[in-house]
Amino acid sequence: MSRYTPAEIEARWQQAWDKNETFRAVRSADKPKYYVLEMFPYPSGRIHMGHVRNYTMGDVIARYKIATGHNVLHPMGWDAFGLAAENAAIDKGIHPADWTYQNIADMRDQMMPLGLSIDWSRELATCHPGYYQHQQAMFIDMLDKGLIYRKNAIVNWDPVDMTVLANEQVEAGRGWRSGALVERRELTQWFFKISEYSDELLQALDTLENWPAKVKLMQSNWIGKSRGLQFAFSTVDAPDGHDRIEVYTTRPDTLLGASFVGISPDHPLAKELEKDNPDLAAFCIECRKGGTTEEAIETAEKLGFDTGLTVRHPFDTAHELPVYVANFILMDYGTGAIFGCPAHDPRDFEFATKYDLPIISTYLPSEDAADELSEAYVPAKTEKVFYNRGFAGDQWQTGLEAIDAAIAFCEANGVGQGVTKFRLRDWGLSRQRYWGCPIPVVHCDDCGVVPEKKENLPIELPRDVDFDTPGNPLDRHPTWRDCACPSCGKPAKRETDTMDTFVDSSWYFARFTAPRADTPTVMEDAEYWMNVDQYIGGVEHAILHLLYSRFFARAMEMTGHLPKSANEPFDALFTQGMVTHAIYQTPRQDGRPTFHYPEEVELRDGKAYLKDGGSEVEIIPSAKMSKSKNNVVDPLNIISNYGADTARWFVLSDSPPERDVEWTASGAEAAHKHLSRVWNICDRISAMDKDAKGEGDEDLLRAMHKTIHDVTMGVESFGFNAAIAKLYAFTATLQKSKAGHDAQREAVMTLAQLMSPMTPHLAEDIWAQQGGDGMIVTAPWPKADEAMLVDDTVTMPIQINGKRRAEINVPADMSKEEVEKIALAHEAVIRTLDGAAPKKVIVVPGRIVNVVA
C-alpha cells in the first residue's frame, strides 16, 4: 500500500501543467471564452490565507470552466503602487521600487506551490513603466475629451511635517508620525468627472444581474440620487455680495419647520464674516482641525456658532431665522448651507436642543398627536402622516407626495426650483506622493497646464530620490521637474502629483487581455476576452474600486480603448469573506497584551497554554488575520506540512465563501485526513481484481450521479462548502462500497474529477493511476444521468398544524389526492383529528403534507 505524499505529487503535476502550457490563454474561435479574475494583490511581501482563499476560489471556477469546454483566461498581476512602499523607504531606507519588486518576487514564489491555473505569461505590475505609460497615454486622451479637470480641494495637512497625509495616516485627528493636530488645507488637484456619469452608473446597476444585491444597493446609495428644492434665503444686513444664501433640501415639505440656517465653516459667507469677528475666526479654525473623513465629521460633537446674522423665511419675510456656522456641514455637498428642521432630523434636533432653538413640527402621526416633541419625528417617506404645518398638497399625505407638492408649490410661487442632485462627488486623483504613476502634464509660464506629448511617454519616476525629509520627493528633486513645454518648447516644470492607486486598478483587467501591447489595449483582444465573466474579491471593495472601474470602462470607451460592450466590465461579481483566526494573548506588565503566534500555543481541553513555560493564554475570539495581532497562519507552513491540496480543500470547506472562515489546526488536519482517505481508496481499487464482481453497483452509481449533480450545482453557485460536504458523503459511501471493480473504478475516477477543481494535484494522480485519458485538468466534466437522480419512492413528512408528526413512504409520482388519502389514513393523523374533519390539507408533491386541524 502506498502513502499519500503531496510534496512529491504536487511538484510533479505542476511541472506537467507547466510543460504542457495548459493554462496559456490564446484567442480561439473553437470554444466559448471565459475570463475569470480575482482582485489582484498588493505586494505586501507575504501571501496570507486570505489570498489562498481568494485565488483558490477563482481557480475552482477556472478549472471547472476548462473542464466544461471553455477557453479560459485566468491572469495574475500586482497592484504595486502604494503608501506602504514609501513607508518602507522611510523606515528601512529601502527604495520603494526595490522593496516592491522584491515583494513581488517573494509572493510569486509563495503562490506557485498552490498550483493555480494561472497564465503567468500575462503577469503585470502597475508600477512598471510598461504598464503605467499606457495609463499616462489614457490620461492625456481623457484630458483631451474633457473627462479630467483641476479644481481646489481639501486635504489633510500635517503642520509639523509640512506634508499631506492620507486618511489612514491620521489617527484621532493627529498626524501618525508628528502627532500634530491635522489641519485642512486647500490644494489645486486633478479630478475625473465621474459625477457626470452619476445617472448612467446608477441606471446600469439594474443590468448587473449577477452582482450581489447588497453591492448594487451600496453603490446605489453611494451615488445617492435625490430630488429636492434649491432656493435662497435673503439675508438681513449681511456683508456686500451675500444678500442671499443658497440652500438645497430634500425635504422642502418641512420648510415651515425651519428654525435656523447652517453654513459650512468653508462657506464664502463664513470666510467673509470671520474677517471682522475673531471669535468666529477662532471657531472656524477649530472646525478645520481634525481629519477630513466623513466619519470623523459625522461622529464629532455637533458645534455651532451664532453669527448674529439673520435671514428671512421665504414664506413669511417677517419671520427671521438665525444663521449658524456649524462644523457638520460640508462645503462639498449641495451648496454648503442648509436650513435646520429640528422636528424631523435627529442631527438638527440635537443641535437645536443644544443652542436652544425652536422645534417646530410640520407633520405628526395623527391629528391629535402632541405638538411637543421629545425627539425628532422621522417616519418612512412612504408613510401617510398628518401635516399640521403643511403648505402644499393634502393634509394627510406621504412624505413623497408632500415633497412633490412642495416643489411644485415653490416653483409656482418663485421660491426656488426642483433639482435632482447626486451625492457622488468627482474623483480626486492627485496624490502628493512619489510612489505612483506620474501625471503627464507640464506647467508652462506662457502656455499654462499642457499635456505631455505621447511620444515622450513614459514619464518615468526618477530613481534617485530621498525620503529623509517628509513630503513628496518629486517636489524636491533637483532636475526631474525640468522639461521643455510640449507646446512652446520653453523651459517648464513637470507636474509632481502622482495618480491615486485606484486609477491603476481601474483598468488592469482590460490590460490583461493584451498585456504586452504597445497601446493600452488592443481592440481585437479586448473584444474577444472582455468582459470579465467572473470577478472575485473582498466586500471591502464593494463601492470605490468597482465604481471607479465601471466609470473607467466608460471613459476608456470614450477615448477608444474599450468597446461599448465593455462598459460594464464585470459580468458577474462574487464577494468573498476573510480568513480569521483566534488571537492568543497574555498580559504584560504595562497592561497591554503580548500576542502569541498560533504555533507558540498548545491547545488542551478548550484552553490554550504557552508551549514555552506552560502558562495559560487568553483566547480572544476570531478576528481577521493581522500581523499586529500575530494571529496569522503562514500558508507556506501549511503547504510544507500538508501540501497545497489540503490548504485549498480546507479554505473552501466549512464556511460559505461569502462569509469569513476561521482557520483551525484541527480543520486543516481533517482536510488532510480526507485526502489521504481518498488516496487509500484509490489504492485499494487499483489492487482489486479487474474482473471482480460485487454487490450494490447500482447503488454506488446512483450515489455517484447524485454527487455529480450536487457538486456541479455547488461549484456553479459558489456553494463550495456544500459541494465539499457532498464529496465527504460520497467518499464515505465509496469507502464502504462492496461494488465490483468497474463500478468502483468509475466512482473513484468521477470522485477525482469532482474534486479536481479544489485538489487538482491529487486528482491528476488518481486519474493517472486509474488509467484515465490524458490529464484530468482537460478531461470533460462528468454529466449526471437524469435517470439515476430520481428515486422511485420518496419519504414525505406529515405535519399537523405545521408540526411534524409522522412520515410516509410513497411512490414519487403518486398524485396529490392519493397522497392526501394515505396521509389522512395515518394513525397519528387519525389520533390527532379525533374524528373531526380536517379544515384543510396541503400536499406539496415530493415535499410535505400539512394537515390543518
Add this chain to the structure above:
RNA sequence: GCGGGCGUGAUGGAAUGGUAGACAUACCAGACUUAAAAUCUGUUGGGGCGUAGCCCCGUGUGGGUUCGAGUCCCACCGCCCGCACCA
C-alpha cells in the same frame, strides 16, 4: 453618525418558505493494539414522561405575515465591512 451585511448545538456550519442541526470539528463509548498513535464503528440540541415509544421547548430579543418562518416584514440588541488620500 450614515450606508450595507451577518447572528442556528460545545465549535465551523447545512437547510429553492416545506422533516432544523447535512458535512466537519470536539467530546464520549467501542473495535484493532501489550500499549499508544494511526485507522475503523457508533452516540451526542435542551427538558420531561407511563422510556421498543411519546410529549414539550429550541435558529440573538420582541412582535407580525403564512396552512407552514432559520428563511419574508417591522422594531430592538450584538458583531463585521465601507464612508471618497489604505488597498
